Amino acid sequence: MTHLLQIENLSVDLVVHRRYRKVLQDVSITVEKAEVVSLVGESGSGKSMTARSVLSLLPAQGKMSGGIAFDGQSLIGASYKEWQKFRATKAAMIFQDPRASINPVHRIGDFLTEALVHNRGMDRHEALERAATLLEQVGIDDATRRLRQYPHELSGGMLQRVMIASVLLIEPQLILADEPTTALDVTTQADVIAVLDDLRAQRDMAMLFITHDLELAAAFSDRIAVMYAGFIVEVSTPAQLHARPLHPYTAALLHSRPMLHERTARLPQISGRPLSAFEAPPGCPFQDRCPYVQPRCSESMPQPLLIAGSIVRCHRASELELVSTVGAGGGQTHG
């Protein structure tokens, strides 16, 4: 069976200060048709870079190795034209800051219909009508008036809805959403996420959702991939991830988040700070912060293991019994 999106052993190096710096290491993940996969991680984990690699939106002079295939066809070595065609029809991206990704001097209507009119040769009036229908669906009232407005006349939440509508309009098979709600208020976030997930599901579109918020990812993802220092350290279903995290980093992330419904006397904290891929020591990148570290952790990066349907990269995954909340065990091993 072919996957809709298959990333295999992807490694990326970017030039920073005239030097190559590793940003992704040996990343493998698949997205099936109509599936939602979330990439979760802290700053520098490489989650955004993974999504950008899929659309070949890496900065100039990036070095890339490994495979990316869409619907069974490899995208590696594709020409600029082929990439453009891919981005115009098959996959589309929603960025964090809609204000930075919508041209401020064009009307909303022009922005929404540009792709349809130029790439598909659709009649302008027909395109505007479709845009109006979609705006209503993403929760924007008075759509025909909005089409004539400029981006600065809309709030951030409204603009992100416009952005979502623009992506849905080109009917891609895959949506890449890079922290689409991080800049929004919580109430707006809830609504925008609901809109995005509803409309995506109706159209059988797959989505790769990038976020730093584990709970948000858990709310509507089919699978979650946790990233750290350019590696995917664990891939699991939301339920499994919360019930029995396999990687110490995942468990620590779950522990250290403040809970809405109880006050924790002292949040269990991970010492140190999240590392970027280029700073990581040889071996497991989490070794310096890991409470379960052993000598072998600095010797080699663990290979992906399949445990109870989840994929994990930890030498001790099968022996550790981690929990998601701090109970009597205080997050320590029970085994």
Next chain:
Amino acid sequence: MSLLTNLTNREDHHLLRKVHDRIGTGGMVAGGFMLFLIVAATLAPLISPMSPNAIDLLNVSSGSTWLHPLGTDNLGRDVLSRLLWGARPSLLGPTLVIGVATIIAVPLAALAGWSGGVIDQIVSRFLDLVFAFPGILLAILAVTLYGPGLYPCSMALALSYMPWIARVTRSEILRERNKPYIKALEVQGLSGFAICVRHLIPNVSATIWSQVTISFGYALIDLAALSFLGLNILPPGSDWGVMTNNENAILQGDLNQVLYPCLLIILSVTSVTYVGKRLSDENTRLLK
């Protein structure tokens, strides 16, 4: 001894590499050229082969000879010596202009940018007013009042260059003063003067420096033009501007006498401006 030289060498190497990182190879060449000119001008009395005003009517407008490497002018004066001596007012003039302009501009800009409101309005309108007078015109005015010379010309130009530096500095200070670290110092209760002197001005200094170097080039040209017009340095004194005003040489086709000072003016203006641009680019890069 060898250890000492080794140490200093390594130090030098380190410093040179730091400078190279900031202004690049082109900037090093340009900066080195300016350094060379400054050293040559300082040492002019020691190194110039003869007196710049020694007239040798038997040997006028000669080409390059062993005695006169760059030839002589239409009065038989040694061109190399005149260039070396002329470098002194030619470089000192713009230094004076920009130095005085900066000393007035930065406090004014800080006052306007920090205080805001009415004070900012008054200072800004004053800057606009000064801005409206062309520098050369102010210099001519100064010369009619005080007679020709380097000082009246420099002071007049300093006044006209001041708003250029003040405006850029003010807008940079306006941007900087809204940053949280300045707000935090205000909340601490640090006086406005201390915040400006210790924090605001140092943090916009890169912008000030790049504006200063660019203005330096313009001032050099303006002063040369004033000399050419006979308002700044008067013969027999000489700077590069005076040397370009040699109609006899031009009429007789002895272009090299005029060519050398022109070349020096162009090269030094380009060098200083280039270094300034590199510094300002580097500043934007570091801010990102």
Next chain:
Amino acid sequence: MGDAVHSAETDHVRRLNGPAVEVAGLRKVFRVSGGVGGRRHRDFVAVEGASFSLEQGHSLGIVGESGSGKTTIARMLVGIDTASGGSIRVAGRDRSTPAKSTSERRRRGSEMQIVFQDPYTSLDPRQSINRCINEVLKLHRAMTENERRQRIIELLDQVGLTEHQGLVLPKNLSGGQRQRVAIARALAAEPAVLVLDEAVSALDVSIQAQIINLLNDIRERTNMAYIFISHNLAVVRQVTDQTLVLRKGVVVEQGDTEKILDAPENDYTKLLLASVPEPGWKPRRIRADAALSRESEI
């Protein structure tokens, strides 16, 4: 050594009698220019009639979404903005009007300090950490150079930084470490009240937990009062005793944090709580603005 200083600090704060902060009828109106050429003005009410009081050693959360006026309140408290109406008293002294002298500003600085959201712009990029804290100590405390050096090491230690980290420039520190420095700088003035304006919002989850613990430790040790401004209800739960919910400049609910988060009475508070992703949460199309404007019309 360290203990002696800590207890001195505790004494300093305890010497106050009466509430650390008293705010009554606080109001802020911004004049927004509109129309052609900005000739026509209209008034925008950012904060309307906020009142609260905060005892020493207690922590008050101010929550709300963007445009709710929570940051405006913080700015008025520390004197970056001037209140259009109402009164502010901190440590028993009125600060409703702008400080008239530098010494007055300095005294207010020693009563209340602030930590901002963005650790990357909160420190002077040209000043080493030691010099940054030293400057504040010189301003507020009569100490010899040696005492100051000692105190800097203590302050750095309190926020979990090493002596060596005091020597470097901010660019050599991570975001979380810079936020620790910003906290140490605020503590150096030994204020009675610390305002934290989204101070943990820009940090990664694992770093956020460290800073929350640090803040709770400091409050326990120094009996300092906090005004904790945040949009994140889960974080507010960990750091505060009382909470004030703001919506469009108006306080819609205030009281004990536990009561507000466990049994909210106001519909807006309920909506805020329902919007927080947590285990079992499903995003619903709430149509926040529509639902609430309909409700407010009734």
